[in-house]
Structure formats: C-alpha cells, structure tokens
Amino acid sequence: MRYDRLALALAAAMSLTCFAPVCALAQGPGDALMQAEEAASEAAAQDPDDISLKESANPAVKPVMLYTYDQMVHDIGILQGRYGNRMRVGSFGTSLDGRTLYEITIGNPNAGKHVMIQAGIHGREYMTPLLVMKQLETALEFADTANYKGEPLKDMLEEVQVHFLPMVNPDGVCISQMGFEGLRSYDLRQIMEEGYEKDLEEERTDTTLDKYVLYCKGNGRGVDLNINFPAGWEDITTSPGHASYTGYKGERPASEPETKGLMALANRYHWAATVSYHSQGEVIYWDFPENKVREASKELAEELASISGYTLLESNGKGGFKDWMQVKDDPAPSVTVETGAAECPMPFSQWENVWTKNRSGWAAALYYAFHKG
Ligand SMILES: [Zn+2]
Numbered sequence: 001m002r003y004d005r006l007a008l009a010l011a012a013a014m015s016l017t018c019f020a021p022v023c024a025l026a027q028g029p030g031d032a033l034m035q036a037e038e039a040a041s042e043a044a045a046q047d048p049d050d051i052s053l054k055e056s057a058n059p060a061v062k063p064v065m066l067y068t069y070d071q072m073v074h075d076i077g078i079l080q081g082r083y084g085n086r087m088r089v090g091s092f093g094t095s096l097d098g099r100t101l102y103e104i105t106i107g108n109p110n111a112g113k114h115v116m117i118q119a120g121i122h123g124r125e126y127m128t129p130l131l132v133m134k135q136l137e138t139a140l141e142f143a144d145t146a147n148y149k150g151e152p153l154k155d156m157l158e159e160v161q162v163h164f165l166p167m168v169n170p171d172g173v174c175i176s177q178m179g180f181e182g183l184r185s186y187d188l189r190q191i192m193e194e195g196y197e198k199d200l201e202e203e204r205t206d207t208t209l210d211k212y213v214l215y216c217k218g219n220g221r222g223v224d225l226n227i228n229f230p231a232g233w234e235d236i237t238t239s240p241g242h243a244s245y246t247g248y249k250g251e252r253p254a255s256e257p258e259t260k261g262l263m264a265l266a267n268r269y270h271w272a273a274t275v276s277y278h279s280q281g282e283v284i285y286w287d288f289p290e291n292k293v294r295e296a297s298k299e300l301a302e303e304l305a306s307i308s309g310y311t312l313l314e315s316n317g318k319g320g321f322k323d324w325m326q327v328k329d330d331p332a333p334s335v336t337v338e339t340g341a342a343e344c345p346m347p348f349s350q351w352e353n354v355w356t357k358n359r360s361g362w363a364a365a366l367y368y369a370f371h372k373g
C-alpha cells in the first residue's frame with residue numbers, strides 16, 4: 001500500500017537532517033501558537049464576525065495529509081459550483097508535465113489594486129496548497145459577512161482583487177507525494193532518475209529512492225523554482241549542474257515554464273502586496289539586498305506577524321520569487337511566510353498549527369493593500 005510505505009518513509013525521514021537553507025526557530029513553536037491564539041481571542045473579544053473565527057459549515061476543501069493536485073482541481077470545481085459568481089478561475093500557464101497552473105481571483109473585477117497569495121512552489125511543501133485552498137474557501141464563504149480587524153471584507157474587496165495561486169509547482173507536488181511515477185512524461189522521469197544517480201555520486205544524498213522523492217522541492221525536471229528567478233541568480237554558487245531534489249537553479253534565469261508563467265502574471269498588474277507560502281520555520285522573510293520596497297515589505301510582514309506570531313527575518317537567499325518582486329521594475333511589497341514547525345514533508349499533525357496561525361493571512365494582505373497599497 002502506497003500510504004503504508006509513505007508513512008514508514010516519512011517516519012524515517014523525520015529523523016534526518018533538514019536540507020532547508022535556513023530552519024530558523026527563533027522562538028519555540030508553542031510561543032507562536034499562543035500568540036496566534038491570543039490574537040484570535042482578542043479579535044473575538046472585539047468582533048464576533050472576525051474572519052479568524054469563521055469555520056465552513058460544509059467545507060469542500062477537506063484537510064488530508066496528501067492533498068493532491070487532482071483533489072485541488074476537484075475542489076476548485078466544487079467551489080465554482082457554489083460561489084461561481086464570486087470567483088474567476090484562470091491559469092498562468094502549464095507545468096512541464098502538462099498540469100494547469102491555477103489562478104483564482106476574488107473581489108471586484110474592476111478594482112485597481114491587486115494582491116497575490118501563492119503557495120506550493122516547492123514540491124515537498126504541499127501543506128501550503130491546502131492552506132491556500134482553505135483560505136480561498138473561507139474567503140468565498142464569508143466575503144459578505146466577516147471582518148478583518150473590524151474592517152468589512154466586503155468593503156476591502158470592492159477596491160482590491162485577491163489572486164490565489166494555490167499550487168505553483170504541481171509536478172513537484174506529485175513527485176513528493178507519489179514518487180517519479182507521479183510524472184506522466186517518460187522523459188521527465190528519466191531526467192529525475194539520472195539526477196538521483198548524480199546526487200548519489202556527488203554525495204548530495206545518501207538515501208534510498210523511496211525517501212529521496214519525498215524531499216523533492218524542484219519541478220518536473222528537478223529545477224528549484226524558487227532560485228530560478230532573475231534576482232541574484234548568477235551569484236548562486238551552490239547549485240549542482242543537473243536535476244536534483246533541491247538546490248538546482250536551472251540552466252538560466254527563468255528557464256522553467258512555471259517561473260515564466262508567474263513572471264508574466266506578475267508583470268500584468270501592479271501588485272499592492274504578494275505573499276509566498278513555504279514551509280518550514282515559523283518565520284517571515286521580508287527583505288533582500290537590493291529591495292526597492294523595503295519599508296513597505298516590512299509593514300506587510302508585520303501585518304502577517306500580528307496574526308501568526310511568526311518572527312521577522314530579513315533575507316534568506318537569492319533567485320526567489322519574493323526577491324525578484326522586490327527588485328524588478330514596478331516592484332511590490334512582498335514576503336515569504338515559512339509555515340509550520342516540522343521538517344518537510346510536514347506530518348499531518350502540523351495542520352492545525354499551520355491553519356490556526358495562517359488562516360487569515362490572505363485577509364491580512366488584503367487589509368494592508370486596502371490601507372497602504
Ligand atoms: Zn519552500
């Protein structure tokens with residue numbers, strides 16, 4: 001049984017060293033949870049209609065460990081049936097392995113301000129697509145009735161459109177959840193298998209293939225999309241020269257269709273704020289060396305920290321989507337939110353923690369855009 005095998009491999013995986021560039025836990029995970037719960041109870045004391053208190057009576061998006069691309073597509077269809085007049089389902093491209101890159105937009109279609117909430121750019125961080133799909137469902141269900149910090153969502157959504165990109169790297173999610181057989185393309189499977197062999201030879205890994213696939217962050221040909229953007233890309237010196245589970249920056253900046261699609265969408269609008277969900281560490285990265293929107297990015301980070309209790313950190317690397325958004329022409333206040341306090345793929349026991357601290361994240365970005373954007 002795949003699930004038994006996965007559970008065993010996961011249990012083994014949890015004992016290994018974290019491969020993330022930074023696994024900062026500047027405070028205990030319990031501290032952040034207490035802060036998030038305090039923030040929610042404070043909001044409740046002031047306003048029983050705060051979005052942080054709203055639960056779907058009959059949710060379409062049901063939290064599970066392996067929240068798959070196919071499940072997400074199915075759930076988007078259900079949400080469309082229920083809330084079709086409130087949402088616009090679009091796409092910003094197609095993945096290497098032929099999967100649609102979804103963009104779901106809510107708010108007044110004529111509104112001039114735009115917020116982006118994106119997740120799942122790293123395959124093994126597939127709890128973040130679930131988070132963003134749950135955010136989307138509560139946004140749709142309570143858009144007319146709930147508030148954020150006393151401000152009616154309805155009023156804010158008159159002036160701001162919120163674009164949800166729940167799974168930027170669906171091929172990587174499929175690999176981490178199902179192994180290389182999760183890829184439809186024989187050629188891509190070959191590239192990934194060769195990448196694994198080279199990683200073994202170069203001692204970038206010493207795990208069995210079963211475990212190796214679980215850790216895959218990259219796309220269908222082993223490029224880490226969040227170091228594939230043209231923001232300090234040339235200065236990334238740790239990249240292998242081949243497909244890998246992590247750390248391969250690609251042959252050139254924006255070499256990948258997922259990167260290109262996201263950049264084209266980013267260049268289509270002037271963004272008031274972008275939020276990128278990752279795992280793990282319970283921190284918010286808000287800066288970059290050439291950041292053109294430094295103060296604004298910090299303010300956005302502070303708004304998200306006020307509900308999550310996460311710690312603010314300045315920067316964590318190069319070539320990331322956030323980094324590029326902060327340095328490109330027409331830059332946008334942007335943050336990377338590292339959810340969760342366990343190694344990826346995070347065990348399902350992290351879900352309540354991740355949801356509690358980040359459920360209003362989209363509304364926090366909306367509030368920031370409405371007032372400051
Ligand atoms: Zn990540």
